[in-house]
Amino acid sequence: MKSKLNASNAVVAVVCAALVLLPVYSAVTGNIFILTLFTRIIIFALAASSLNLMMGYGGMMSFGHAAYLGIGGYAVGILAAEGIGSGFIQWPVALAVSALFALVIGALSLRTRGVYFIMITLAFAQMAYYVASALSRYGGDDGLTIYKRSTFDGLINLSDRTQFYYLCLACLFGGVYLIWRIVNSRFGLVVQGVRSNEQRMQAIGFPAYRYRLTCFVIAGTICGLAGALLANNTDFVSPAVMYWTRSGDLMVMVILGGMGSLFGPLIGAIVYLVLEELLSQFTEYWALIMGPLLLLIVLFARGGIMGLLGRVRRG
Amino acid sequence: MADPLLRVDNLVRRFGGILATDNLSLEVPRGELHAIIGPNGAGKTTLISQLTGQLMPNSGTIHFAGRDVTRLPSYRRSRLGLARSFQITSLLKDFSAIDNVALAAQAHDGHSFRFWGNARKEKHLRDTARAALERVGLGSRADVLVSELSHGEQRELELAVALATKPQLLLLDEPMAGLGVTESARMVTLLKELRKEFTIVLVEHDMEAVFALADRITVLVYGRVIACDTPDAIRRHEEVKRAYLGEQHAVTRQGGPIG
Numbered sequence: 001m002k003s004k005l006n007a008s009n010a011v012v013a014v015v016c017a018a019l020v021l022l023p024v025y026s027a028v029t030g031n032i033f034i035l036t037l038f039t040r041i042i043i044f045a046l047a048a049s050s051l052n053l054m055m056g057y058g059g060m061m062s063f064g065h066a067a068y069l070g071i072g073g074y075a076v077g078i079l080a081a082e083g084i085g086s087g088f089i090q091w092p093v094a095l096a097v098s099a100l101f102a103l104v105i106g107a108l109s110l111r112t113r114g115v116y117f118i119m120i121t122l123a124f125a126q127m128a129y130y131v132a133s134a135l136s137r138y139g140g141d142d143g144l145t146i147y148k149r150s151t152f153d154g155l156i157n158l159s160d161r162t163q164f165y166y167l168c169l170a171c172l173f174g175g176v177y178l179i180w181r182i183v184n185s186r187f188g189l190v191v192q193g194v195r196s197n198e199q200r201m202q203a204i205g206f207p208a209y210r211y212r213l214t215c216f217v218i219a220g221t222i223c224g225l226a227g228a229l230l231a232n233n234t235d236f237v238s239p240a241v242m243y244w245t246r247s248g249d250l251m252v253m254v255i256l257g258g259m260g261s262l263f264g265p266l267i268g269a270i271v272y273l274v275l276e277e278l279l280s281q282f283t284e285y286w287a288l289i290m291g292p293l294l295l296l297i298v299l300f301a302r303g304g305i306m307g308l309l310g311r312v313r314r315g
Numbered sequence: 316m317a318d319p320l321l322r323v324d325n326l327v328r329r330f331g332g333i334l335a336t337d338n339l340s341l342e343v344p345r346g347e348l349h350a351i352i353g354p355n356g357a358g359k360t361t362l363i364s365q366l367t368g369q370l371m372p373n374s375g376t377i378h379f380a381g382r383d384v385t386r387l388p389s390y391r392r393s394r395l396g397l398a399r400s401f402q403i404t405s406l407l408k409d410f411s412a413i414d415n416v417a418l419a420a421q422a423h424d425g426h427s428f429r430f431w432g433n434a435r436k437e438k439h440l441r442d443t444a445r446a447a448l449e450r451v452g453l454g455s456r457a458d459v460l461v462s463e464l465s466h467g468e469q470r471e472l473e474l475a476v477a478l479a480t481k482p483q484l485l486l487l488d489e490p491m492a493g494l495g496v497t498e499s500a501r502m503v504t505l506l507k508e509l510r511k512e513f514t515i516v517l518v519e520h521d522m523e524a525v526f527a528l529a530d531r532i533t534v535l536v537y538g539r540v541i542a543c544d545t546p547d548a549i550r551r552h553e554e555v556k557r558a559y560l561g562e563q564h565a566v567t568r569q570g571g572p573i574g
Contacts, residue, residue, distance in 0.1 A: 186427040186434040193418050196407040203367060203401075204480055205393035205422035214428065 008309035012263045015270070019169055023162045035165055041273045042168045043229045046175050048253040048265035050222035053179050055251070056260030057188065058215045059195030063118045064105070064125025065250050068098045068220045070132060070242030072227020077144040077237040087150030087158070091228050098224025099217050101128075106216035110209060122244055132239040143238025150232055158232055168229050172266070175222050180262055182218070191215045256297055258306030267305050318381050319344045320484055320514050321366070326375035328361060328538075335361040336372065337538035343484070348506075348515045350525045353535035354558070359518045360402055362535070363488050366516070367399045368392045380483060394423065396483035400473040400490055402518075406461045412472055413457040416444035419479035447475040451505060467498035474505065485515045491524060503527060526550070534558075 019038070026035040051065045075094035084090065109120040138144045149158040158164045182188045193201045194208045201208050231237040240246070249272070257268025275293075279286030301308045321343040328336035335358045343349045351359055364370035366377060368389035376385045384392050407415050414435070420443040421427060421434065434440070448454050451471040456464065464472065470490055477485055490506070491499050503524050509515065510528065519525050525532065525546075532549045534542040542552045549555055 182430050184433045184435065185431055186421055186429040186437075188430075189414070189418060189421070189434050190427045193407050193410070196409055197405060199369065200401075200405045200407060201418075201422075202389045203369070203393060203399055203405075204419040204476060205390050206427070207388070207390045211427070 006310055008261075008263075008306050011267070011309055015263075015267065016173075023165055027162070032161070035161055037273070037277060039161075039165050039168055039233055040230075041269050042165075042172050043226050043233060044250070044253065044273060045266040045269035046168075046172045046229070047223045047226035048250050048257070048269050049172070049175055049179060050219045050226065051250050052254045052259065052261075052265045053182065053222070054215055054219035055254055056258075056264070057183055057195065058191045058212060058219075060110070060212065060216060061118050062121040062216075062219075063244065063247050063251070064121035064123075064128075065219075065223055066244070066246035067105075067125035067128045067242050068102065068223035069227040069230055069246065070128060070237065070239065071098050071101055072224035072229075073231035073237035073241055074132060074135075074138070074144070074227075075224075076150060076228045076231045077146050078138055080146050080148060080150075081138060081144060085148050085151050087152045090150050091225070094228040095221050095224050098227070099221040102217045102220025103213070106213045106220070110212050110216060122247070125242060125247055126244060129239050129242040129244075132242060139238070141239065143236055143240070146231060146235045146237065149235065150228070164232070168233075171225060171229060175225070176262060176266070178222075183262070187211065187214070252294060254304075256294060256304055258304030261303065261306040264304055264306040271305065318378075320380060321516070322378040323366070324376045324378075326362075326365060326377065327373045328358075328365060328370065329373055335538050336365065336375075339375070339535075339538065339540055341533060341540065341543070343514060343516060345514050347530045348510045348517060348528055350517045350519060350529035350532045351535060352519065352522070352525055352532060356537075357535040358538040359535055360488055361538070363399060363486050363516075363518060366486055367397060390422075393480055396481065397486065398477035398480045398482035398484070399486040400470075400477050400488060402488040402492055404466070404469045404473060406469060406472060406476070408462045409460065411458050411460055412453060412464065412468075412475075413441065413444050413448060415461060415472060416447050416475050416479045417441055419476045420444055420447075423480050443479055444475075447479040448472075450478060451475045452501070467494055467501075470494060470498075470502065471505070474509075478509075482513060485509065485513050487515060487517045487519075489518055489520060491519060491521045499524065 019042070022038055023035060026032060047065070047069055051062065054060045054062055072094040075097050076090045079090045079093060105121065105124045109117055109124065112120055133141050156163050156167060158167065190201065190206055190211045194212060198208050230241065253268035253272050254265050255268070256272055257266065258264030275290060276286060279289055297304060303310065319342040323339060323341040326336050326339040327334070339362065351362065353359055361370065365372050368387055372385065376383055378384065379392065379395060379397055382395065384395065417440045420440045424440065445454065445457060448457055451474050453468060453471055453475060456468060461469065461472065474490065491502050494502060499521060506528055517525070517528065529546055531544060532546055533540055534549065534555050536558045541558060542549060542555050544552065
């Protein structure tokens with residue numbers, strides 16, 4: 001695709017620049033809250049981007065994507081509780097376990113289609129939720145407090161707010177770049193082709209299942225990374241991060257921002273979480289306002305916010 | 316004579332109580348253009364789907380290029396050189412024409428577990444795709460989205476996609492369905508060109524085209540082969556006339572020396 005000077009590209013550029021400069025603003029004004037809020041937003045944007053790879057580009061409507069947030073988080077939390085504090089061990093384990101979980105779940109659920117696929121991914125995520133609730137050694141229902149963030153000796157100090165923020169931002173930008181490369185690669189074209197017409201792809205010689213499964217695993221692994229970041233951000237991990245409503249939140253972020261658009265999930269995560277923050281200051285029934293808003297987007301702006309912006313051309 | 320390129324033996328496929336393919340046998344030697352005709356519901360598309368592996372037969376065997384492919388999934392058969400076009404156009408609608416064809420070329424150029432390089436910049440895939448598009452007369456429409464192509468162009472693109480898989484055998488399921496007179500004429504010209512190079516199995520309702528193109532014709536009725544012969548012999552075949560051609564007066568008029 002040719003790069004166009006349109007509103008959506010302009011917005012993305014401004015948002016990315018603002019994200020890079022945010023710690024400066026925070027330091028100058030002493031506004032620590034905004035840095036904390038946006039660290040969280042960036043982590044969820046990474047999770048939503050991974051869901052977008054699968055859902056927007058791969059056409060796989062997973063309703064259990066938050067499971068990987070929990071798995072990544074618990075990998076960090078459990079290792080920390082057992083006295084293994086090094087991020088060089090924690091994080092690879094978080095990624096590997098997420099990938100393995102995705103491989104098993106994907107291998108089973110990708111044999112189904114449509115509503116069944118949604119239900120089976122939801123069911124597996126709920127299973128993970130209940131398993132975590134039953135881990136009494138690691139806090140069970142109440143969750144697990146992480147007393148010390150992952151250590152990367154000599155490299156980076158995660159307890160430093162600004163350093164941690166930039167680490168999250170680097171993960172997000174790295175993740176989006178990776179997804180961009182994937183989407184335009186041979187593999188990415190095959191996955192998008194299967195979304196568009198699976199029978200046709202089989203007929204021209206592609207074993208669709210393998211490609212879908214690989215995409216499923218990549219998406220799960222990236223989300224596992226987001227999970228490891230999230231656990232470090234909150235110093236805590238609980239079954240609640242895997243609950244189905246969390247998966248719903250991720251889906252909403254993707255749809256709100258624009259499915260199948262590279263930066264859509266980032267924009268969606270910002271709008272969703274900032275609105276949540278603002279609205280919940282006025283009323284605890286903030287979802288009453290969020291709901292109709294989402295409905296409007298789905299009804300009148302198929303491509304989400306990015307789709308809307310894409311229609312507004314400059315010059 | 317050498318082994319036929321495609322050999323079907325005693326193929327049976329049931330849907331509930333209905334025999335859609337009834338103990339069907341068929342041979343297509345290399346270089347032949349073999350047409351399959353029959354009234355609606357005769358089981359033509361069911362047969363094609365079994366040949367390509369979208370549908371598994373209940374019994375019987377299919378040999379392609381000397382190999383038993385009866386239980387192979389469709390992507391494996393495609394890799395062996397068996398290509399199909401669909402009766403109801405089945406393309407990647409949100410992709411451009413050239414992307415559709417390039418993907419077909421990509422499927423036959425090693426595996427696609429390549430995650431980094433830009434596939435749209437792989438020159439040999441693009442060149443293969445462009446050549447296939449030129450071949451069917453769509454060279455100037457390469458970058459148009461499929462959903463914006465006319466119906467006739469989509470039928471031609473179906474062919475280009477099949478060609479890009481470097482097939483040994485083309486299975487064409489009603490390539491002329493829904494085409495106007497001039498478009499049909501163009502398609503016939505194109506098929507005349509392609510038959511010089513490829514073995515073709517053609518399912519088609521347009522009798523004029525079938526009789527003009529085919530070396531041999533198989534007539535299916537209720538999943539059974541009632542005749543398999545040269546076009547001239549088929550025109551004279553009593554059972555065929557009764558079962559099929561007789562109903563279609565247009566054919567009698569256009570087809571000339573029937574009855």
